[in-house]
Amino acid sequence: MVGVSHKKSAIKIGVLALQGAFERHQKVFLELSVEAIQVRTPADLAKVDALVMPGGESTTMSQLLESSELFGPISLRIKQGLPVFGTCAGMILLSKKILDGRDDQLSFDAIDIDVQRNAYGRQIDSFEAEIEIDSFDSPFNAVFIRAPRIVSLGPEVHALAYCGDDVVLAKQENILVASFHPELANDVRLHELFLKGV
Numbered sequence: 001m002v003g004v005s006h007k008k009s010a011i012k013i014g015v016l017a018l019q020g021a022f023e024r025h026q027k028v029f030l031e032l033s034v035e036a037i038q039v040r041t042p043a044d045l046a047k048v049d050a051l052v053m054p055g056g057e058s059t060t061m062s063q064l065l066e067s068s069e070l071f072g073p074i075s076l077r078i079k080q081g082l083p084v085f086g087t088c089a090g091m092i093l094l095s096k097k098i099l100d101g102r103d104d105q106l107s108f109d110a111i112d113i114d115v116q117r118n119a120y121g122r123q124i125d126s127f128e129a130e131i132e133i134d135s136f137d138s139p140f141n142a143v144f145i146r147a148p149r150i151v152s153l154g155p156e157v158h159a160l161a162y163c164g165d166d167v168v169l170a171k172q173e174n175i176l177v178a179s180f181h182p183e184l185a186n187d188v189r190l191h192e193l194f195l196k197g198v
């Protein structure tokens with residue numbers, strides 16, 4: 001088309017789009033003028049330089065990761081250093097051990113944390129909290145939806161933010177995880193932080 005110029009961003013982010021809250025993540029990257037595509041197949045995965053695993057239902061995502069034949073290729077890319085940002089259910093998928101999961105539920109064992117699903121109790125199934133994040137000069141509004149709790153962290157894991165006594169944002173090498181939904185905050189700073197590591 002004449003007169004339409006598409007600025008090509010240097011990097012391409014993938015948002016795992018099997019189930020759950022993937023669209024809002026894609027929008028945040030768009031706001032940051034970074035190309036983000038939905039990943040549903042190994043061919044999609046091959047195109048991306050980094051991956052977001054969104055919130056949703058981790059048991060369902062685990063099944064869909066198998067049926068889409070994405071589990072193996074993602075696992076391999078993670079070992080090769082693919083930067084991945086897992087939020088809520090995405091954090092569960094990246095963890096080493098899942099408490100209160102389904103027996104057949106898979107995880108990538110990509111970050112040395114144990115997580116407990118739906119750990120914040122029924123009355124506060126969903127809540128918001130202003131959290132302080134290392135290197136941010138003002139608090140971040142964290143939205144927790146049937147959130148998992150990090151119940152233990154290995155020595156290689158860096159805690160980047162707390163809510164009460166709980167670590168709610170953590171990083172180990174190429175893996176960043178949040179137990180909340182950063183894409184719902186109308187605040188692009190965590191996506192920017194992730195992009196810095198890409």
Ligand code: GLN
Nearest residue numbers: 055056057058088089145
């Ligand atoms: N409770 C969900 C699970 O176990 C996670 C909730 C979310 O991603 N908002 O997968």
